[in-house]
Amino acid sequence: MAEGAFGGIKIRNLYKIFGSNAHTFVDAVRNGMSKTELNEKHGHVLGLRNINIDIPSGCIQVVMGLSGSGKSTLIRHINRLIDPTAGEVLVDGVDVVKMNVQELRNFRRHQTAMVFQKFALLPHRNVLDNTVYGLEVQGISRARSVEVAMGWLERVGLKGYETRFPNQLSGGMQQRVGLARALSNDAPVLLMDEAYSALDPLIRTDMQTVLLDIQKEIKKTIVFITHDLDEALRLGDQIAILRDGEVIQQGTSQDIVLRPADDYIATFVKEVNRGRVITVEAIMSPARVGGGHHGQSIPAETSVEEAMRKLSISGEDDAAVTAASGEVVGTVSFRQLASAIVNAGVTDMGTKSRTDGTAASRPEQTVHNPADTFTA
Numbered sequence: 001m002a003e004g005a006f007g008g009i010k011i012r013n014l015y016k017i018f019g020s021n022a023h024t025f026v027d028a029v030r031n032g033m034s035k036t037e038l039n040e041k042h043g044h045v046l047g048l049r050n051i052n053i054d055i056p057s058g059c060i061q062v063v064m065g066l067s068g069s070g071k072s073t074l075i076r077h078i079n080r081l082i083d084p085t086a087g088e089v090l091v092d093g094v095d096v097v098k099m100n101v102q103e104l105r106n107f108r109r110h111q112t113a114m115v116f117q118k119f120a121l122l123p124h125r126n127v128l129d130n131t132v133y134g135l136e137v138q139g140i141s142r143a144r145s146v147e148v149a150m151g152w153l154e155r156v157g158l159k160g161y162e163t164r165f166p167n168q169l170s171g172g173m174q175q176r177v178g179l180a181r182a183l184s185n186d187a188p189v190l191l192m193d194e195a196y197s198a199l200d201p202l203i204r205t206d207m208q209t210v211l212l213d214i215q216k217e218i219k220k221t222i223v224f225i226t227h228d229l230d231e232a233l234r235l236g237d238q239i240a241i242l243r244d245g246e247v248i249q250q251g252t253s254q255d256i257v258l259r260p261a262d263d264y265i266a267t268f269v270k271e272v273n274r275g276r277v278i279t280v281e282a283i284m285s286p287a288r289v290g291g292g293h294h295g296q297s298i299p300a301e302t303s304v305e306e307a308m309r310k311l312s313i314s315g316e317d318d319a320a321v322t323a324a325s326g327e328v329v330g331t332v333s334f335r336q337l338a339s340a341i342v343n344a345g346v347t348d349m350g351t352k353s354r355t356d357g358t359a360a361s362r363p364e365q366t367v368h369n370p371a372d373t374f375t376a
């Protein structure tokens, strides 16, 4: 592995074709053969086509898409549970595809941790013994493993539950154990495939909060798969949307909401509470050089909804927009804020990667998720 800070994940020109003669079809797929043609004429399944994603260290990369779009196939390439038909998967600068068996085993143990949709806890082990599992495999002493595990169990809100067994816990609590187990590994990469999709909506929102809180401290490189747009917008520093094995849009929450790449994405985005996703920075008028502003000032990363609330309370029509340094970087009016919410005449100047940390209160989309692709 490279020395120094973790170098993130870079996926380059990645193709996956399922079938016995996959390699013979790479060129045809590169040249545009459709998933349907590949399947109907040649009996092969197109899993992924020309995926290129750069995930900086410390970033939460969300991968979103409907069932069968290739999300699990993609995440399973990162720890090479699936071998690509072509392409590179660079983790901290090292191509996972080229690793030998020993290198791969070390890489999986030390560089990656996974959180599974169905928790994948060992039923005969109690909460503590499930949590230390990865450390045990790594050969860490019992005393040290227990110390680390207890720390994470407390952090995810399970202090006092150490001796319970999985069947004595609710789904949300089991997933907290799954998260504590993954975090105990202290691997720089955390892979979460629909980790929260089996949870009730309220518990799910709780678990999102837990993850966002912890991530502020641990700054792991997280790949989080979901088919729920609200979850994607809330968690993702970056979002990639897949359809039929292809990335059809990549960007921040605001890129996706303000500029959906096509009708498919626009349909998803229509239901979103824009006021909570779009920040003032994305819709403000830039400050004129030398132009002062009196009255209220609002930080640039404030959500549109919160900014409207502030202006409503103060009774003012507009406000100065300030950067973290306190410098005035723009102005925003009540009319601009209202327009952003109803999607009328929104400009697309700046964008900011993080949502305000609140989830829109829309019921879960019911996209069928038949396969829990991972096994324990």
Ligand SMILES: Nc1ncnc2c1ncn2[C@@H]1O[C@H](COP(=O)(O)OP(=O)(O)OP(=O)(O)O)[C@@H](O)[C@H]1O
Binding pocket: 018, 019, 045, 046, 047, 065, 066, 067, 068, 069, 070, 071, 072, 073, 074, 227, 368, 369, 370, 371, 373
């Ligand atoms: N081992 C396999 N053999 C053949 N085809 C496969 C295999 N694994 C996945 N596929 C196909 O690859 C495509 C992508 O599947 P994948 O499981 O990655 O989708 P997904 O986005 O994770 O869906 P879901 O939301 O249902 O989990 C689908 O067309 C699927 O049928």
Ligand SMILES: [Mg+2]
Binding pocket: 071, 072, 073, 371, 373
């Ligand atoms: Mg899947």
